[in-house]
Amino acid sequence: MDLSPNTSEQNPLFQKLEKVRRRQGKVRDTHITLAHGSGGKAMRDLIDEIFVKSFDNPILSQLEDQASFNLAHLMSQGDRLAFTTDSYVVDPLFFPGSDIGELAVNGTVNDLAVSGAKPLYLTCSVILEEGLPTETLRRVAASMQAAARKADIQIVTGDTKVVHRGAADKLFINTAGIGVIPKGIEISAQKVQPGDVVIINGELGNHGAAILIARGELALDTDIESDCQPLHNLVANILKVCPEVHAMRDATRGGLATVLNEFALSSNVGIRLDEKSIPVREEVKGVCEILGLDPLYLANEGKLVVVVPKKSAEAVLSAMKSHPAGKDAAIIAEVSASPPGVVLLKTVFNAERIVDMLVGDQLPRIC
Template sequence: MTPSLDKKAEQHPLFQKVEKVRRRPAKVRDTTVTLAHGSGGKAMRDLIDDIFVKTFDNPILSQLEDQASFNLAELATLGDRLAFTTDSYVVDPIFFPGSNIGELAINGTVNDLAVSGAKPLYLSCGFILEEGLPIETLREIVKSMKIAADNAGVKIVTGDTKVVHRGCADKLFINTAGVGVIRSGINISAQNLQPGDAILVNGYLGDHGTAILIARGELALETTIESDCQPLNDLIDKIIEICPKVRALRDATRGGVATVLNEFAMSSEVGIRLFEPELPLREEVQGVCEILGLDPLYLANEGKLVLVVPKEYAETVLEAMKSHSAGENSHIVGEVIASPPGVVLLQTAFGTERIVDMLVGDQLPRIC
């Protein structure tokens, strides 16, 4: 029988040589990111396969479609509503004490899902790379993202990569979006606060903002403080298991605890009173704030919850939080009051009170 044209083509030496090249494991041979890595050609495919697909490897991502698809029936077994969020990360510097931009991107999006009462499941990642970024720097950040995703129990299932000319970005920016499923019967909202409710936080405040400030090297200050960047979904699971009537949850990132509590107070039209002696602050953070004239209540955090629960649950929830590694230094820091509505008050150690208003401007830009 005469071989088909396809069979003849497959036997051609040039065809076999091309196929051998195609089967060769993708490997980025450049030492820095070039514009070719964003061109859509072989250099871009090698970058994606070698750094992203190989590291984030999972059955959904490995299909290499333009989107990730999920089984709706399986999602429905976890809850009755979807939670969807997105965030972009432009932190400067991209490496800082205790973490880096990649780990921050994963944990930040996981936490944004978790504070709604959702179980975080899937993430997307979009990378804006500056021409000249060292490939090993990118590889290190991507590996840290994989570790962070595994620790949080989520999968990175789709993404995108763009390269811009040198000087048009600052090394790299990352966008992450996340999908989770909210448990049935859970209703967590900033509009739920009622007078008498207790306000808790899960540890020291202002660590991330202070770590970034020192890492920038613009000040002659030295400290061992590290960012508090961590996933909070496991801690939140434990809280909800003990107290399904959680009123409100928020991770205190940009604008810090003060901004979160002002948003709560305005949304629920109630007042909030904080107790200054109960606020967990490291001496180093207090010292940096005193030197620079900053208020630690406005400093960013990347692993801290602000939690509001009915008063009768407060001590039980506090005990449970302290038993978790992400909440060992938890405190009850305040209470919800009827008036003045929309106002946050701080009761000082001297018994006086002052208003803690919304942050005007930005104490520290590019903090996340």
């Protein structure tokens, strides 16, 4: 059959092929099938309609196997790259205040932000279980794009895999992020010094409590929502008034207690917490009391812990309170030379107890 350039447009086979291509991006399946991970047309349609359509930007639209960046543009914003990756397996996928898509974006944005970096680009790789409703995937992709737009970043490349029914649990997401750290910003857990002050940007434990209640295993009726939110603009506020921030982390799995232990061990210092100063919602305290949990170990998805020189503490606190993500910020601890590598809590009864690293997992699949 002659398919030369002069005759191909009139050829019935060519016309049929063009008709099929024009239908590209029309996903009619109501549920994910193994074909959606096969590398063929079903997979291409899924990627085009759900991911490319949702995340549309000039870099992603090239549909190469990688994203390419202009190095001069990147380095004009700072002198170092920050690079991170994280995976999200939260159960349930949708919970009060957020969902797995927004969580995946904000979690990676915040991992970049606490290094002082300006987040710029994300990847999105998904592992889908056969049988997942297609509409669920659409909702998650739309949520990711809304979160990316809010954080002023672009999702520029990714990957899609489908596994047999029962080989995963609905949907897992992996994201990687790239940001640029401005010149002069040196934030590290190894820079904490005696005399420093520890500040947190708001209430602890809301995310962990919201997930626990959303699983429906407890007959509890509360309005607790996840604190999932991007923190890069809050970090920018902090760095404007205190470029010499010593350490900063987001308090996710393991909560505040784990972050402070990491700081204490990395810098070989002591940290003394004041329980009266730690902001925790009464509803979260109630959930913890019922279940025997400690809010210091509950996961958060919109909380950062910042360590600054004492002379800068009030300026940093004021800058944090001026941002919506830091309106409930509080000074909660001071750093001492001893006992080295130990976190102590001054209780409401004026006694002291050691706050150790979390052993095991209070709540699995929290993020």
